[in-house]
Amino acid sequence: xxxxxxxxxRQQVLDRLGNGVAILATAPERVRNRDAHYPYxxxxxxxxxxxxxxxxxxxxxxxxxxxxxxxxxxxKNEERETxxxxxxxxxxxxxxxxxxxxxxxxxxxxxxxxxxxxxxxxWHSLGHDxxxxxxxxxxxxxxxxxxxxxxxxxxxxxxxxxxLDQMRLTKDAHEIExxxxxxxxxxxxxxxxxxxxxxGMAEYELEAELGYEFRRRGADGHAYTPIVAGGANACxxxxxxxxxxxxxxxxxxxxxxxxxxxxxxxxxxxxPVNGRFSPEQREVYEIVLAAQQAAIAAVRPxxxxxxxxxxxxxxxxxxxxxxxxxxxxxxxxxxxxxxxPWYMHRTGHWLGLDVxxxxxYKTGTADDDWVRLAPGMVLTVEPGLYFRPGSDVPKHxxxxxxxxxxxxxxxxxxxxxxxxxxxxxxxxEEVMRHD
Numbered sequence: 001x002x003x004x005x006x007x008x009x010r011q012q013v014l015d016r017l018g019n020g021v022a023i024l025a026t027a028p029e030r031v032r033n034r035d036a037h038y039p040y041x042x043x044x045x046x047x048x049x050x051x052x053x054x055x056x057x058x059x060x061x062x063x064x065x066x067x068x069x070x071x072x073x074x075x076k077n078e079e080r081e082t083x084x085x086x087x088x089x090x091x092x093x094x095x096x097x098x099x100x101x102x103x104x105x106x107x108x109x110x111x112x113x114x115x116x117x118x119x120x121x122x123w124h125s126l127g128h129d130x131x132x133x134x135x136x137x138x139x140x141x142x143x144x145x146x147x148x149x150x151x152x153x154x155x156x157x158x159x160x161x162x163x164l165d166q167m168r169l170t171k172d173a174h175e176i177e178x179x180x181x182x183x184x185x186x187x188x189x190x191x192x193x194x195x196x197x198x199x200g201m202a203e204y205e206l207e208a209e210l211g212y213e214f215r216r217r218g219a220d221g222h223a224y225t226p227i228v229a230g231g232a233n234a235c236x237x238x239x240x241x242x243x244x245x246x247x248x249x250x251x252x253x254x255x256x257x258x259x260x261x262x263x264x265x266x267x268x269x270x271x272p273v274n275g276r277f278s279p280e281q282r283e284v285y286e287i288v289l290a291a292q293q294a295a296i297a298a299v300r301p302x303x304x305x306x307x308x309x310x311x312x313x314x315x316x317x318x319x320x321x322x323x324x325x326x327x328x329x330x331x332x333x334x335x336x337x338x339x340x341p342w343y344m345h346r347t348g349h350w351l352g353l354d355v356x357x358x359x360x361y362k363t364g365t366a367d368d369d370w371v372r373l374a375p376g377m378v379l380t381v382e383p384g385l386y387f388r389p390g391s392d393v394p395k396h397x398x399x400x401x402x403x404x405x406x407x408x409x410x411x412x413x414x415x416x417x418x419x420x421x422x423x424x425x426x427x428x429e430e431v432m433r434h435d
């Protein structure tokens with residue numbers, strides 16, 4: 001691991017601070033129940049600027065004529081390391097992660113008023129953590145109480161997340177390399193699930209196949225709670241129970257990605273439990289796949305974020321007309337939102353350190369236009385159609401839920417799809433052959 005990408009990002013923030021100071025804490029450890037903790041996962045913003053994996057850590061970036069980056073972290077403690085594992089300690093952490101200085105986390109409260117005094121602005125993730133809001137307020141009050149000694153509190157409080165969101169929206173080469181690795185591993189996991197699938201299996205058995213392949217290939221684990229939804233469960237968008245048996249002639253929808261180096265992959269595949277699509281399943285699947293292909297073709301620099309959603313809508317609306325579920329023209333179906341009973345979500349989202357990654361979707365300018373795509377942005381493309389049993393659709397479509405999702409990098413020439421799990425009907429049926 002090299003600290004250079006993280007040091008570069010910290011410098012970019014320092015260049016924006018002027019005579020300001022920025023404070024950013026990592027996530028705390030969380031108790032699962034009694035004295036058992038959830039597996040630790042750092043705060044994404046903190047990781048973006050540090051690559052430092054331990055809890056109880058804070059970054060302070062001090063701008064001005066002599067800019068510096070400070071890390072506050074746990075001290076070395078041989079007794080605790082016997083129980084909990086390795087700790088860097090301030091001295092080693094400063095060297096390993098490229099900070100100007102590092103100090104014990106216990107000293108932060110005392111140093112904080114001095115660090116923010118006489119600064120033009122304080123950058124902080126206001127409202128993100130109530131405890132930290134209170135600690136920042138206490139430090140500001142401590143500075144104000146020193147007013148007669150010449151200390152001056154920052155005159156402006158700014159949201160650090162706004163700045164970091166803009167930075168995180170465009171991935172650098174280091175991030176893209178990691179995300180490709182996460183996509184490769186997740187693609188292998190989906191392929192494994194297809195090969196393993198048999199009628200009568202439980203959804204959680206396929207979840208276990210995914211988890212095994214993710215960890216076997218070096219991923220940190222799932223990037224989010226996986227969806228393994230057989231039959232009509234696929235029509236529940238956030239289904240996560242994963243505890244039903246897979247019926248012979250049904251489809252199974254798997255929405256799962258892994259995390260590598262903090263970065264998420266996000267893939268959805270839908271395939272027949274018995275390895276062969278029925279005619280009606282194939283018809284719906286081909287509509288969704290064609291919608292995805294149209295959407296991917298619309299991803300290019302300068303395009304609006306909503307353009308690829310509109311491209312998918314056109315294909316899905318025509319498909320619903322062909323299925324005789326709606327009448328009229330494609331434009332009319334889109335304008336009236338007649339498609340919404342069967343396609344109720346958007347066609348994608350930003351992807352990065354969070355599966356629904358940081359970054360605005362609209363510009364916030366006077367016309368509040370959608371963000372324009374630029375090289376280095378990463379997004380998902382994931383159209384779908386969902387026909388819940390009992391809905392006003394022909395019985396032969398009941399319980400068919402299809403979504404196809406891939407991860408796409410915007411490039412200078414257009415885009416690159418870097419998830420590679422089997423996608424077409426022919427590819428899926430071939431990998432599922434049990435000859």
